[in-house]
Amino acid sequence: MNLIELKNVSFAYDTKKILNNISLKINKGEFVAIIGPNGSGKSTLVNIMVGNLIPTSGEVLYDGVKLQNIKSRSFISYVPQKSYSFNASFPASVEEVVSMGLYAKKGIFKRLSKKDWEEVYEALRIVDMLDYKHRLIGRLSGGQLQRVFIARSLVVKPEILFLDEPTTGIDAKSEKALYAILEKLNKEKGITIVMVTHDVWAITDKVSRIICMSEGKINEKCEAVDLTAGELAEVYGYPVKITKHHHNGSVKND
Ligand SMILES: Nc1ncnc2c1ncn2[C@@H]1O[C@H](COP(=O)(O)OP(=O)(O)OP(=O)(O)O)[C@@H](O)[C@H]1O
Numbered sequence: 001m002n003l004i005e006l007k008n009v010s011f012a013y014d015t016k017k018i019l020n021n022i023s024l025k026i027n028k029g030e031f032v033a034i035i036g037p038n039g040s041g042k043s044t045l046v047n048i049m050v051g052n053l054i055p056t057s058g059e060v061l062y063d064g065v066k067l068q069n070i071k072s073r074s075f076i077s078y079v080p081q082k083s084y085s086f087n088a089s090f091p092a093s094v095e096e097v098v099s100m101g102l103y104a105k106k107g108i109f110k111r112l113s114k115k116d117w118e119e120v121y122e123a124l125r126i127v128d129m130l131d132y133k134h135r136l137i138g139r140l141s142g143g144q145l146q147r148v149f150i151a152r153s154l155v156v157k158p159e160i161l162f163l164d165e166p167t168t169g170i171d172a173k174s175e176k177a178l179y180a181i182l183e184k185l186n187k188e189k190g191i192t193i194v195m196v197t198h199d200v201w202a203i204t205d206k207v208s209r210i211i212c213m214s215e216g217k218i219n220e221k222c223e224a225v226d227l228t229a230g231e232l233a234e235v236y237g238y239p240v241k242i243t244k245h246h247h248n249g250s251v252k253n254d
Pocket of ligand 1: 013036037040041042043
């Protein structure tokens, strides 16, 4: 069975049509990248898949059940687009921020048990941030912060993880480390991953499928890992020069 299925999903903000009749299936265990130019509707699509936005028409199903009828959604985790910055003295530590992921599941008035804290530390271990558990959140680099937010999304033990441009604003080394973590979560823990990204050249050898958005629609021709320059140009609306990597055949924008 498909884990996620979108059937003829359209979405409009007031009268502005953003998504146009999208049908899509994502299977358990896939690692899917969603690419496309700015404003093509990628974040809107993800917000519909996680249930933050309700389609104007069409439906979103998880294992055949309508998302709006699913009350307990902790099997879905979502790391939104980077929209936070913390003052160096912001009064929350790394472990506190990660534990907030559990409060969302348990309710804010419940005290966390010893087992809950073990799960917090396990999530931090997965993203290689356990040594920073007492560090104030405002004293982390962009890449470290992003790993903490991924840990926060992992404490609820999701089956599916959505990320919206997780590598924005982080350096190449942190980006590589982040993709290695995501690959591990997908391959070793079996978590289905759906990620919005602009890093086409960095992810082609990591993901199982690329979905290309263009003006609120999916470009079916582009649903592949081996993208051609022509397909990329069609998606982005301007010519994209590519070079093949010798080791894996992925593409690069020169
Ligand atoms: N809250 C909102 N109200 C009205 N229009 C919106 C709102 N949020 C997004 N839009 C519009 O919807 C369209 C799609 O936006 P969306 O953020 O989904 O695109 P995107 O492909 O994720 O873009 P980017 O790559 O820049 O993040 C854009 O034209 C945007 O201006």
